[in-house]
Amino acid sequence: MVQKYTSPIRVYKYPFELVMAAYELRFPSCDMIPILAGTEILTDEKSDDGAVHVVERKCRLHVDAPYLLKKIMGVDFIYFRQKNSLDMRARTLHIEAWNESFASRVVINENCRYTAHPENPDWTCFEQTASLDVKSFFGFESTVEKIAMKQYSANISKGKEIIEHFIQKLKEDGVTYVAPFEATGTSVPAVTVTGDTPESRVCADLSDLDLSTGENDSDHQLTSATQLHRRRSAVDSDGRSQLEADYIQRCLGNLTPLQESQLIQLRTWVSELVKGKTPGDATLLRFLRARDFNVEKAREMISTSLVWRKKYQVDRLLQEYQTPSVARDFFPGGWHHSDRDGRPLYILRMGQMDVKGLIKAVGEEGLLKLVLHICEEGLRLAEEATMREGRPIRSWTLLADLDGLNMRHLWRPGIKALLRIIEIMEANYPETMGRVLIIRAPRVFPILWTLVSTFIDEKTREKFLFCDDDYQHGLKFYIPEEHIPEFLGGMAQCVISEGGLIPKTMYMPIEDMENQKGELCGGMDSIYHCVSLTRGQVHEVLILNSDRGSVICWDFDIMKSDVAFSVLRTKVPITNKELAQPHSGALQVLETLNPLAEDAEHRSVVEKSWKEGVDYFRVEPTLICHDGESVQGTHVTAHLGTYVLQWRYQESAGGHHGTPRELIDTITAHKARVMYFYETLRSADYKGSMTSLNSGTSGFSSLSSHSHQVPSTVASSRTSR
Secondary structure (H helix, E strand, C coil): CCEEEECCEEEECCCHHHHHHHHHCCCCCCCCCCCEEEEEEEEEEECCCCCEEEEEEEEEEECCCCHHHHHHHCCCEEEEEEEEEEECCCCEEEEEEEECCCCCCEEEEEEEEEEECCCCCCCEEEEEEEEEEECCCCCCHHHHHHHHHHHHHHHHHHHHHHHHHHHHHHHHCCCCECCCCCCCCCCCCCECCCCCCCCCCCCCCHHHCCCCCCCCCHHHHHHHHHHHHHHCEEECCCCCEEEEHHHHHHHHCCCCHHHHHHHHHHHHHHHHHCCCCCCCHHHHHHHHHHCCCCHHHHHHHHHHHHHHHHHCCHHHHHHHCCCCHHHHHHCCEEEEEECCCCCEEEEECHHHCCHHHHHHHHHHHHHHHHHHHHHHHHHHHHHHHHHHHCCCCCCEEEEEECCCCCHHHHCHHHHHHHHHHHHHHHHHCCCCEEEEEEECCCCCHHHHHHHHHCCCCHHHHCCEEECCCCHHHHHCCCCCHHHCEHHHCCCECCCCCCCCCCCHHHCCCHHHHHHHCCCCCCCCCCCCEEEEECCCCEEEEEEEECCCCCEEEEEEEEEECCEEEEEEEECCCCCCHHHHCCCHHHHHHHHHHCCCCCCHHHCCCCCCCCCECCCEEEEEEEEEECCCCEEEEEEECCCCEEEEEEEEECCCCCCCCCCHHHHHHHHHHCCEEEEEEEEEECCCCCCCCHHHHHCCCCEECHHHCCCCCCCHHHHCCCCCC
C-alpha cells in the first residue's frame, strides 16, 4: 500500500533570499541531521544571468534499522538522489528527491517547494509532499514501512528548526539581509544591516495578533477571525488542499507531521466529494481523532454523517430552530459560562427532568431535535472560544446534576429515546464532549448507568468523572469558583429552568405523536417532497423534455421500508397525469395493483397493455433502495418527450398471501416513505462533461453496500455523498 504524506504550509518570517542562504548551509552535511552522512554534487548548472541554478546531488544516509534487517540488507548506507532547481528571479526553489538504493523494491519520492509568501513578500512558504511504496523487501515490508515513516516524520519535525538554526547562525556572522536578484545579472553579495531592514518592517501576521485582548473590541476580533479564516488554507499548483502551520497551531492544536498530513488528506477528499459548503477543519479533526487518525475509517464515518445531516436538514437548525415553549419552561438545562479550560459549560439538572412529560409534549423526535440544537450550539460556542482565547478549544463540558433522579426516570420509552440520542451523538458528534461531571448521583443511578454505558464509546466513557459527596469542593478543580451556580452552593446566578412535572394539558394529541414517527428535523417545508407508498402503490414525476441533451437530476432519501426506483421514457409524450386517466388500461392497472390507491398521487401512466421496449423504455436500470439510503443520480436525455421518475413500493421476499381482510391490513400497516428532489438542467447551461454525467448515474451512497439486484455495470458507477 502506498503511504502518502502532505505537509501543511509552513511560513518562515524571513525573506526568500535569506532562507535560501540558510538552506545552503545544510550541505554537504548537517549535525542536526545525523542520518545524513554526506553529499556529492553530480551536476551544477547556472543560467547565463545567474538567476537559475540547478544542482543534482547524491546523498548518503546512515541505515537506521534493526540489526537483523541491516544484516539482510548487507549495506551500512543507502543512497538518495536530490535535484534542486532554484529560480532567484521567480523566488522559488523546487526540490525533487528519490531513492537510488533498493529502487526495485522500495519507491520513495519527495517534492518540496520554497516560495515567496503570496501576501507578504518578506516571508517564505514551504510545502512538502512524499510517497512511500514498499513493493517487496525480504518479507519485512511492514517493518520497513513503519521504520521509514517514523524516520521521515522525525526529519520533518526538524525541518523548520534547522532553517531557524542556520538563520540564527547567519545573524551571528553579521548577515541579516540578502539582496534580491537583479536583472542585470551582477551578483549582489550578502550584506549586514544594522538599522531598518525588510525583516524589521514586516507587517504583523495574524498569528501575532492577540485575539484575547480582554477588551470589548468586537470589530477587531471579527476582523482577526475573518483574516484567520481567509489565510488558513491555500491550494498548490496541483490543486491539493493545504493548511498553514500557524493556523493549525492556533486553531487546531499540536499535531504530529503525519497527523497534519492525514488531516489534509481527509480535507482534500471531503472538498472533492461535497461541492459547496464543507465541514470545517476542527470538525474533520474530530472525526479523525474518533478513528485514531485512520483516514479510511474517518472518511467512512464522516461520509455517513454528511448523508445523515443532509437527510434531516441539520445544517438549518441553528438558524431556523425555535425552542418549544414547553422546553423553555420545563427543560432543566442550559449554557453557563465556561470551565477552567475555557470549554463552554452546559448544565443539565437531569434529576429535575420530567422525561415522560417531555416526550409526551414534544415527542421523541422533538426531544432529539432539541438535543441536536444543543450540540450545534456547543460547536459554535467552542469555535468562538477558540477565536477568543487564541488556542484550540475543540469540545464542551457537561455538568450533570442528578439530584432527584428516581425510578420514574427509568421509564422504558425514555430510556429508548436516550439510547437513540446517544447512538446519534456518537455517530455524528464525535470528540465534542471534553468532560462530563456527574454530581449528587442517587442510589438508582448505577441502574441507569448500567443500561446506557454500554452504548457509549470507550473513549467517551473515560471522560465521565463522578464527584463524591463533597462535590462543592470537587467542582472548584474544574469550574472557576465564580461560575459555580447558586443551587450548587456557588455565587453565580443561573437562568436554567428548574424543571418539574409538565402538565398533561401540554401533551400533544396522539394523532400528532403518530404523525411525527419517522420524522426528525422537519424537511416537509424544504425543497424536498415527501410521499408515502403502501403495497402496490407507485409515485411518479413526469418530465416533459423539449431539450435534447438536457440533464435530469434526482436526489432522494428512503425514510422507511424498501422502494424500487426506475427512470422511464414513454413513446408518446404525456403532458401530465390527467391525460393518461381516460384510457381504460390505466384504470385497469390501478385496480389490479391496489383498489385503495386511485388518488392522482399514486397513479401510473404506464398502462397494463403497454410493452417495455415498444410503448415505453427503461432508460436507467431499476434500483432496489432500502430504509435509510440516500440516492443521487443523473440522466442525459437523448430523446424528446416524456421521462418518468418512478418510485414503487418494493414487496418483501415471499410476498403475502391471505384473506382480503389480511391483504387490506397488510397494505395499511406497511408503508414506505420517500423524500425526494429533482430538477432538469438545460443542455445549453450545463458546463460539465456529458461523459462524466453518464458515468455517475443512479448512484448509491456508502450506506447501500447491502443493496441487491443491481447490475454490475451500475454498481461500478455508484457515487456517495
